Amino acid sequence: MIHASLALARRALRVTARRPQFIAPLLVFPSLLLAVNSGGLSQARNLPGFPPVQSFFDFQLAAAMSQSLLLGGVATGIAVALEIELGFFDRLVTAPIPRLSIVMGRLLAAAAIALFQLSWFVLLGLIFGNGISDGIPGLLIVYGIGSIAGIGFAGIGLTLALRAGNASSVQAIFPLVFVVLFLSSAFFPENLLSWPANIIAQYNPLSYIANGMRAPIIGYGGAEAVLEGFGAALGMAVLFAGLATHALHRRLRAG
Amino acid sequence: MKNRAVIRALVRRALNEIIRVPGAAVPGVLAPTVFMLGLTAVFGQVTSLPGFSGIDQYIAFVLPVGLLQGAGFTGAATGVNLARDIEQGWFDRMLLAPVSRPILLVGIVASASLRALIPTTVLVLVGLLFGVKFPGVLALVIAASLIMVVAACTACWGTIVALKFRSQQSAPLMQIGSFVAVLFTAAYAPIGMLQPWLKTVATLNPVNYVLTGVRQGFIGSVTWADTWPAYLAGFGLLLVLGFFAVRGMRRTGQ
Numbered sequence: 001m002i003h004a005s006l007a008l009a010r011r012a013l014r015v016t017a018r019r020p021q022f023i024a025p026l027l028v029f030p031s032l033l034l035a036v037n038s039g040g041l042s043q044a045r046n047l048p049g050f051p052p053v054q055s056f057f058d059f060q061l062a063a064a065m066s067q068s069l070l071l072g073g074v075a076t077g078i079a080v081a082l083e084i085e086l087g088f089f090d091r092l093v094t095a096p097i098p099r100l101s102i103v104m105g106r107l108l109a110a111a112a113i114a115l116f117q118l119s120w121f122v123l124l125g126l127i128f129g130n131g132i133s134d135g136i137p138g139l140l141i142v143y144g145i146g147s148i149a150g151i152g153f154a155g156i157g158l159t160l161a162l163r164a165g166n167a168s169s170v171q172a173i174f175p176l177v178f179v180v181l182f183l184s185s186a187f188f189p190e191n192l193l194s195w196p197a198n199i200i201a202q203y204n205p206l207s208y209i210a211n212g213m214r215a216p217i218i219g220y221g222g223a224e225a226v227l228e229g230f231g232a233a234l235g236m237a238v239l240f241a242g243l244a245t246h247a248l249h250r251r252l253r254a255g
Numbered sequence: 256m257k258n259r260a261v262i263r264a265l266v267r268r269a270l271n272e273i274i275r276v277p278g279a280a281v282p283g284v285l286a287p288t289v290f291m292l293g294l295t296a297v298f299g300q301v302t303s304l305p306g307f308s309g310i311d312q313y314i315a316f317v318l319p320v321g322l323l324q325g326a327g328f329t330g331a332a333t334g335v336n337l338a339r340d341i342e343q344g345w346f347d348r349m350l351l352a353p354v355s356r357p358i359l360l361v362g363i364v365a366s367a368s369l370r371a372l373i374p375t376t377v378l379v380l381v382g383l384l385f386g387v388k389f390p391g392v393l394a395l396v397i398a399a400s401l402i403m404v405v406a407a408c409t410a411c412w413g414t415i416v417a418l419k420f421r422s423q424q425s426a427p428l429m430q431i432g433s434f435v436a437v438l439f440t441a442a443y444a445p446i447g448m449l450q451p452w453l454k455t456v457a458t459l460n461p462v463n464y465v466l467t468g469v470r471q472g473f474i475g476s477v478t479w480a481d482t483w484p485a486y487l488a489g490f491g492l493l494l495v496l497g498f499f500a501v502r503g504m505r506r507t508g509q
Binding site: 024025028029032033035036037038039040041042043044046047172174175178179181182183187188192193194196197 | 282285286289290292293294295296297298299300301303304306427431434435438439441442443444448449450452453
């Protein structure tokens with residue numbers, strides 16, 4: 001099972017590396033939005049109630065990471081849906097490997113891609129921002145929460161792909177990525193969001209994931225934000241890995 | 256006369272798609288609406304900052320950004336449709352028709368301009384529903400006409416990309432062009448509040464002048480000083496992109 005999962009994860013990573021058009025949007029769009037947000041609204045940190053940060057760019061870094069990870073989930077879903085459409089999935093299920101490794105392989109690959117995505121934004125933070133305020137331990141926290149959240153978001157994409165079976169249906173959730181983002185405290189502190197976003201953000205796990213990654217970057221928020229971030233990311237990963245597995249069994253029973 | 260008939264036929268073909276596949280128009284309407292409402296929910300409080308003097312509604316400030324994004328999506332969709340026509344061989348058949356290439360381009364671009372009025376109408380209605388004050392008929396006419404020019408520009412960009420790559424896989428490149436052009440402006444805050452690097456980019460970006468022209472009626476009153484640079488920038492951009500699109504059309508199949 002572990003061997004098969006690793007082999008499938010390696011395959012997924014190789015396919016991703018061969019198709020840069022799939023990975024580029026995960027970095028390009030959030031980076032552009034990061035530049036525009038931080039360049040356009042840098043004075044927002046003067047608002048009463050805004051946490052103390054050295055720059056608005058540092059605050060926005062976790063938002064860009066969250067957005068990139070969410071898009072990574074959509075990309076995973078599209079990749080799996082394309083494999084279903086092109087018949088590779090059918091060949092995969094006839095192979096003598098544990099069926100669970102199909103899901104696990106994809107999620108492991110998603111975690112590796114998430115680490116790559118996070119590294120890109122850490123690099124941007126080092127170049128254009130003030131780096132990670134909490135140093136190496138802070139960096140590990142960012143990688144920890146981000147990679148687990150990446151698994152969770154990939155689980156969402158995987159579940160949708162296995163249920164819908166076509167790439168266009170998975171692609172249709174693209175605007176939802178922004179809905180989820182805007183209804184969280186990823187871009188702005190929860191206490192400064194307008195109604196009803198401020199209420200919804202309290203129940204949106206993405207708020208906790210973004211705040212958890214942000215805390216070590218800006219050096220504000222403390223252990224509570226980090227623990228909540230890990231909790232939300234783990235909850236998402238377990239829930240959607242389970243749902244993806246269920247969707248896989250359902251597809252196998254149906255087909 | 257023949258040219259007009261060709262343009263009409265091409266526009267009609269593009270508009271038929273909306274009637275037969277209404278779902279195809281949804282992303283172009285949904286995405287800018289989500290963006291506009293989302294930005295308002297997230298950044299709505301920034302209007303209390305000193306640089307926003309005289310602007311009390313953030314939604315009125317970002318509504319024009321949504322309108323330009325809607326035009327951008329529509330133009331990109333036109334490019335994607337052209338790429339699909341190229342992939343499926345329909346475009347090659349169209350090139351055999353006894354019509355000049357620029358006329359074919361005019362048909363494609365005109366359809367994008369008209370289609371852009373769909374997201375424009377929806378966004379303005381949503382804006383009014385969320386409390387944006389009615390900007391007046393003149394402001395709306397100026398905004399709609401500028402949006403049509405921007406849609407024509409992005410359709411030209413989509414055409415250039417489609418003719419170059421001849422594949423629907425180039426869609427992200429079509430979208431990212433308008434995404435960058437619209438957002439690297441005074442999209443989120445008045446130009447005086449932007450960081451120096453973004454202020455420089457926005458000043459050099461012709462779309463920023465178009466945005467000012469579209470925005471004027473929503474946050475204040477219509478002035479000649481904000482109107483003429485918007486048309487000059489919009490038509491200037493259309494001239495440049497149109498030139499390269501026509502060149503691409505002429506070179507196709509040679």
